[in-house]
Structure formats: C-alpha cells, structure tokens
Amino acid sequence: MNVSMELFGxxxxxxxxxxxxxxSAIAGYLTNWTGVLMLFKPLRFxxxxxxxxxxxxxxxxxxxxxxxxxxxxxxxGWQGIVPSRADKMASxxxxxxxxxxxxxxxxxxxxxxDKIADHLVATAQGEIREIVDxxxxxxxxxxxxxLPPLVKEAVHARVRQQLPAIVREITEKIGENxxxxxxxKLMVIGYFQRHPELLNELFLIMGRKELxxxxxxxxxxxxxxxxxxxxxxxxxPEWWVIxxxxxxxxxxxxxxxxxxxxxxxxxKKWVPWRQGLLIKRQPEITDAYSQMVADHVVTLKNxxxxxxxxxxxxxTRQMLEDTMRPAIDKSVGPARGAVRVAVGTREYxxxxxxxxxxxxxxxxxxxxxxxxRQQSRNIYRFVRSQMIKMGPDDFVEMLRSAxxxxxxxxxxxxxxLGVGVGALHLLIFGV
Numbered sequence: 563m564n565v566s567m568e569l570f571g572x573x574x575x576x577x578x579x580x581x582x583x584x585x586s587a588i589a590g591y592l593t594n595w596t597g598v599l600m601l602f603k604p605l606r607f608x609x610x611x612x613x614x615x616x617x618x619x620x621x622x623x624x625x626x627x628x629x630x631x632x633x634x635x636x637x638x639g640w641q642g643i644v645p646s647r648a649d650k651m652a653s654x655x656x657x658x659x660x661x662x663x664x665x666x667x668x669x670x671x672x673x674x675x676d677k678i679a680d681h682l683v684a685t686a687q688g689e690i691r692e693i694v695d696x697x698x699x700x701x702x703x704x705x706x707x708x709l710p711p712l713v714k715e716a717v718h719a720r721v722r723q724q725l726p727a728i729v730r731e732i733t734e735k736i737g738e739n740x741x742x743x744x745x746x747k748l749m750v751i752g753y754f755q756r757h758p759e760l761l762n763e764l765f766l767i768m769g770r771k772e773l774x775x776x777x778x779x780x781x782x783x784x785x786x787x788x789x790x791x792x793x794x795x796x797x798x799p800e801w802w803v804i805x806x807x808x809x810x811x812x813x814x815x816x817x818x819x820x821x822x823x824x825x826x827x828x829x830k831k832w833v834p835w836r837q838g839l840l841i842k843r844q845p846e847i848t849d850a851y852s853q854m855v856a857d858h859v860v861t862l863k864n865x866x867x868x869x870x871x872x873x874x875x876x877x878t879r880q881m882l883e884d885t886m887r888p889a890i891d892k893s894v895g896p897a898r899g900a901v902r903v904a905v906g907t908r909e910y911x912x913x914x915x916x917x918x919x920x921x922x923x924x925x926x927x928x929x930x931x932x933x934x935r936q937q938s939r940n941i942y943r944f945v946r947s948q949m950i951k952m953g954p955d956d957f958v959e960m961l962r963s964a965x966x967x968x969x970x971x972x973x974x975x976x977x978x979l980g981v982g983v984g985a986l987h988l989l990i991f992g993v
Contacts, residue, residue, distance in 0.1 A: 575796055581991055582795065582804070583788030589808060589983035590784025590815040593976040594777045597816055600975060601773075601965075602642045602762045609639015629971070643968050644765055645758035650967075652754040652761065656747045663948040666746040667737065669860050672944040673937045675733040678862070681933050682729045691718055732885055736869070736878075743877050749868045750859060760858055767850040768961055769823065772839050776819040783818060787811045801993050805984045812980020816972045824962050827954045840961065841954050847961070848949040856942035862934040 607630070616636030619627065630646035632638050699707075736743060754761045766773070791807035822835055829837040840847065869878045949957070 577991065578792045578795055579789065582792040582987065583785050585983055585987045586788025586791060586808070586811055587781045587785040589812060589980055590780035590782075590787070591777065592780070592983070593784075593812050593815050593979045594780035594819060596979065597972045597975055598773050598777060600640070600642065600972070601644055602765070604640070604642060605645045605758050605762070607633060607637070607639055607641040607646070609633070609637040611636050612638040642758075642762070643971060644762055644965070647968060648754045648758050648761055649751050652751040653747055656750050663945055665741060666744050667740045669746075669941065669944070670737050670740045670744075670865065672940045673862055673865070674940060675737045676730070677937070679726070679730040679733040681930070682733070683726045685930075694718060694721055728885070732882065735881055735885055739877075739881065743874055743881065744865060744868045745872065745874060748873060749864060753859065753864060757858075760854075764851075764854055765965070767854055768847050769840060771843070772823045775839065776816075776823070779819050779822070780815045783815050784811055787814070795993070799993050801988055804988055804993070805981055808980035808984030808987075809977045810980070812976035812978070812983075813973050814976075816969075816976040820969060820972070824958055827958050837954075838958065841958060844952075844954070844957055845950075848946055852942050852946040852949060855945050856938040860941050860945075862937050863929050863931075866929060 612632075614636075615632060615638060616634070619632065619634050619636065622632075626632075627634075630641040630643055787807075788811070791804065791811070794807060795803050822838070823840050824838045826833055826837055827841065869875065952960070
C-alpha cells in the first residue's frame with residue numbers, strides 16, 4: 563500500500579509533518595521498551611539451530627562469539643544481556659562494586675565471629691556426645707567398648723569443657739585467613755550463575771525508575787526528531803533520507819537516555835537535567851543495594867558453602883586439621899601419653915585426624931536460616947555505611963561498569979529498529 567500525496571485532503575508536506583514525527587515517536591518508544599526487555603529477558607537462551615553455524619562459530623571474532631544472539635552449539639536466538647553476562651557482570655560487580663565496599667575479611671568481621679562461635683557451640687553441645695561415640699566406635703571399637711563408663715563420661719566431659727575454646731579458635735582462624743580460604747569473586751560469580759534472576763533483580767532495584775523513564779523518553783525524544791526528518795525529506799525528497807534519519811533516531815534515543823541516567827556525574831548548570839538521574843537517587847539506591855547484598859550475596863550461608871565446598875575447601879580442611887590436632891591433645895590432657903600407649907601412635911593420630919574431619923560437620927550450622935538473617939543486618943549496615951561515603955564518581959562506576967561494555971548492543975538494536983520503522987513508513991506513504 564502506498565498512500566501518496568494526500569491524506570484526508572492534506573498536502574504531502576503536512577502528511578509527512580504528521581506521520582513522520584508520529585512514526586518516529588513510536589519507534590523511539592518501541593526501541594527503548596524492547597531494549598529494556600532485551601536487557602533482562604529471557605533468563606535462558608531460546609533459539610533454533612542454524613545450519614553451518616556450529617562449524618562457523620569457532621572462526622568468528624571473540625566480540626561476536628560473546629553476543630547473546632548465537633551459541634557455540636550452532637543455535638541462533640536470544641538471551642537477556644544481563645543474565646547472558648552473569649559471570650562477567652558478577653566479576654565486574656566484585657571488582658568495581660563490592661571491592662570498593664570492603665574485603666572478604668571486612669565482611670566476615672561484620673558477621674561477628676564471636677556470635678558465630680557461640681552459635682556453633684550451642685549447636686554442637688547437643689551433638690558432640692553422639693559424634694564422639696560414633697567416632698571412637700568406628701576407629702577403635704574394642705578400646706571404646708572396654709573403657710569403664712566413668713572413664714567414658716570423663717572423656718565426654720573433657721570434650722564439652724574444651725569445645726568452646728576450640729570453636730572460638732576455629733572462627734578466629736577463619737577470620738584471620740578469610741581472603742585465603744574464600745575466593746569472593748568466584749563465590750559471587752557462582753551464585754549469580756545459579757540465580758540469574760537475582761542479577762536481573764539487582765539491576766532493577768538500582769534502576770527501576772530510570773528504566774521506566776527511558777521507555778517514556780523514547781516517545782518524547784522521537785517526536786521532535788521526527789519533525790526534523792520531515793523537514794529534511796521536504797528539501798531532499800529521497801527514500802534514503804527517511805532511512806538514515808530513522809537509524810540516527812533509533813541509535814540516539816538509547817544513547818541519550820543512558821547518558822541522562824549516568825551523566826553528568828557532578829552537577830552542571832548548563833545541562834538541562836543538571837546531574838545523572840541515577841546519582842540523584844543515591845540514598846534510595848544505597849538502601850536497596852545494601853539490602854540485596856545482605857540478603858542474597860554476602861550471606862553466612864554463601865560464605866559457609868564457599869568454605870566447605872568451594873574451590874579452596876581443601877585449605878579449610880587443612881586449617882581445621884592444623885587447629886584441631888593440638889586442641890585434641892589438649893582435650894585428652896595428662897592422659898595423652900597413656901592413650902598413645904594403649905591404642906598405638908599411628909591409631910592415635912588417625913583418631914585425631916578423624917576428629918578434625920568430623921568437626922567440619924559443625925560448619926553446616928552456618929546454613930541456619932534464622933541465624934543467617936540475624937547476622938545479615940550487620941552486612942546491610944556495613945554496606946550502607948560504606949556506600950554513603952562514596953563520591954558520585956565511585957557510585958556511578960560501581961553501578962554502570964557491569965553493563966557499560968555491552969551498551970553498544972542497545973544502540974545497534976535502536977538503529978536496526980529505526981530502519982525497520984522508516985521502511986514501514988516508506989511502504990505506506992512513499993517518498
């Protein structure tokens with residue numbers, strides 16, 4: 563269909579002056595609306611197998627390979643930019659975000675190791691008798707069976723007496739060596755890879771109002787830009803003028819929108835919006851960001867899982883063994899020599915190592931949800947206090963750095979969508 567020189571009795575000039583700005587405004591709105599959707603959805607890759615892509619993929623430049631448009635298995639489709647970059651964005655979030663707030667030692671200290679020790683002791687007191695019985699029955703059943711009840715009770719009493727000091731020493735050692743036992747970056751990356759929806763939520767918490775602004779801004783920016791395109795078409799009535807103009811509008815509507823959100827970092831009188839819109843909400847965003855980190859990222863459970871099952875878990879086990887061996891000797895007390903003679907040096911050392919390994923089971927108490935929630939309040943207060951101290955430049959770097967490298971995808975998307983809308987206008991109204 564080609565609606566030529568007149569529309570409802572209007573001249574071609576006025577037809578263009580009405581329709582081109584309207585199409586431009588709609589294009590601006592659609593560009594930013596779909597751009598926001600593309601940031602976060604879908605969580606997982608959805609697409610179809612494209613013939614030959616699997617063979618071609620290894621030959622493509624790295625910059626193309628990492629696009630959420632294609633996959634190594636030969637599929638073409640789409641995955642939200644944020645969830646598709648979970649590992650990279652989480653890594654940058656640690657380096658530029660959490661890294662500015664404090665080290666893993668600082669975070670562990672805020673979790674109050676003394677209270678963790680008290681909680682571990684309170685939990686272990688109810689289980690330690692069964693663990694000692696099971697351990698001795700397994701490692702040296704005959705000796706444990708032959709011991710008189712009074713001697714067994716003395717062993718249990720000695721262990722209970724020494725337990726608080728042993729546990730407190732363990733939690734102190736963890737605090738002293740937290741940066742060696744816990745890889746904060748891998749912990750955060752692994753968590754967000756398992757929960758990409760929370761990475762989305764983190765970005766939405768920070769920029770929900772700004773993203774809504776961007777969508778509406780697309781319409782109101784596209785409208786006056788469409789007027790300029792219509793005037794240009796009037797003086798240069800060529801089909802490519804509309805396509806070039808639509809491409810520029812589609813590109814700029816995203817670029818200007820993102821610029822308004824983050825820049826200028828410091829207030830400038832000559833800029834209509836004075837300062838980046840996100841920066842103006844620093845206190846509000848600080849509260850939301852701090853709560854997110856405390857509730858989901860730097861939690862007692864995540865730290866406990868990293869200690870026990872993370873890539874450095876062998877260091878945790880070694881630290882426990884090094885701490886428990888002398889502690890066990892101390893618990894046995896003056897009877898240590900007699901016990902060594904009774905069971906043999908090798909058997910004694912094996913029992914001692916087994917006790918050290920069994921002690922790792924107590925660390926599972928770090929998964930206690932209620933206790934974790936209580937301690938998360940300290941993390942919230944710590945993160946919030948550190949973010950409040952940030953200047954606007956550090957604040958912007960922390961929030962923007964994770965997506966800055968991929969902003970160009972949104973600009974390209976805007977340009978492509980602009981070409982499509984411009985072509986549709988040409989199809990309907992012609993030149």
